[in-house]
Amino acid sequence: MNQPELVEQLQRGEASAFRKLVDEWQDMVYNTVVSIVQDPDDADDITQEVFVQVYQSVSSFKGESKFSTWLYRIALSKALDHEKKKRRKKRFGFVQSLFGGHEEEQLHPVDFDHPGVQLEKKEKAAVLFNALKQLPEKQRIAFTLHKLEGQGYQEIAEIMHTTLYAVESLMGRAKANLKKILDDYYHKNLADH
Amino acid sequence: MNNQEHIDKMTEEALNSVDGVQRATAKPYLFTRLTARMERPTESAWENAGRFIARPVVVVAGLCTVIAINALIIVFNNNNTSSSNNTVAEQQATPDEFSNTVATLYDIENNNEP
Numbered sequence: 001m002n003q004p005e006l007v008e009q010l011q012r013g014e015a016s017a018f019r020k021l022v023d024e025w026q027d028m029v030y031n032t033v034v035s036i037v038q039d040p041d042d043a044d045d046i047t048q049e050v051f052v053q054v055y056q057s058v059s060s061f062k063g064e065s066k067f068s069t070w071l072y073r074i075a076l077s078k079a080l081d082h083e084k085k086k087r088r089k090k091r092f093g094f095v096q097s098l099f100g101g102h103e104e105e106q107l108h109p110v111d112f113d114h115p116g117v118q119l120e121k122k123e124k125a126a127v128l129f130n131a132l133k134q135l136p137e138k139q140r141i142a143f144t145l146h147k148l149e150g151q152g153y154q155e156i157a158e159i160m161h162t163t164l165y166a167v168e169s170l171m172g173r174a175k176a177n178l179k180k181i182l183d184d185y186y187h188k189n190l191a192d193h
Numbered sequence: 194m195n196n197q198e199h200i201d202k203m204t205e206e207a208l209n210s211v212d213g214v215q216r217a218t219a220k221p222y223l224f225t226r227l228t229a230r231m232e233r234p235t236e237s238a239w240e241n242a243g244r245f246i247a248r249p250v251v252v253v254a255g256l257c258t259v260i261a262i263n264a265l266i267i268v269f270n271n272n273n274t275s276s277s278n279n280t281v282a283e284q285q286a287t288p289d290e291f292s293n294t295v296a297t298l299y300d301i302e303n304n305n306e307p
Contacts, residue, residue: 030219116215124210182204
């Protein structure tokens with residue numbers, strides 16, 4: 001089934017279309033979200049939120065962009081909102097822990113293990129994912145979509161509402177920043193050992 | 194290989210570690226969990242507000258605010274009382290000290306007569 005047809009069925013409120021949508025796009029949404037939030041349980045929850053949002057607002061989808069582009073935007077926006085909430089929680093984590101909250105686990109998350117990374121590269125990938133968290137938001141989105149979702153620069157430009165040149169620039173800066181962060185990390189890590 | 198070359202190599206390997214990565218797959222039965230979530234009744238604004246107010250942080254912050262307001266009121270009242278007491282005392286002291294009406298023995302005797 002092509003995308004416009006699926007969207008039409010969704011807009012008519014057909015339950016079977018919603019099931020098709022979830023079956024077809026769940027991995028794409030989950031992979032995007034888990035690459036940003038770096039927590040499988042949170043990613044599962046956000047993936048559900050994304051599909052609920054799609055179900056509720058599909059009637060407002062005008063078809064000006066591709067459906068997948070629209071879906072990516074919702075997934076990214078939900079994942080980044082979650083990150084912001086988590087950062088706010090972290091800021092007040094100390095106060096919350098004083099009043100019986102169990103925020104310490106969230107404050108010190110373990111290294112993220114992306115399930116799609118080859119076994120022999122897992123250790124290096126965990127270091128890279130930690131470095132990714134330190135990138136500015138736009139660079140992080142561009143890098144995630146390109147490297148982890150396999151999107152081309154043109155698609156990323158459409159998803160991010162920007163130009164091809166801007167995406168190339170974002171990717172260049174993302175790689176340079178990551179190189180610097182990783183270099184600092186290994187300098188410190190090798191000096192400690 | 195010197196230290197910097199070793200670090201450069203590790204950095205490069207880390208950067209390339211996600212090349213050829215497979216897409217992470219969603220947990221099983223996502224659709225079932227999703228429909229269960231959508232069928233769950235949504236909470237009203239009052240329920241959300243109630244849960245927010247019942248949070249320990251909010252309760253403690255509220256109590257602290259009430260205690261702080263009470264303390265401020267007590268401190269201000271004490272200041273006002275002591276300053277008003279001083280004023281009354283000062284008002285009484287002035288005529289006593291500078292009074293030009295002198296009680297004489299004659300006045301006292303007259304007052305004591307039945």
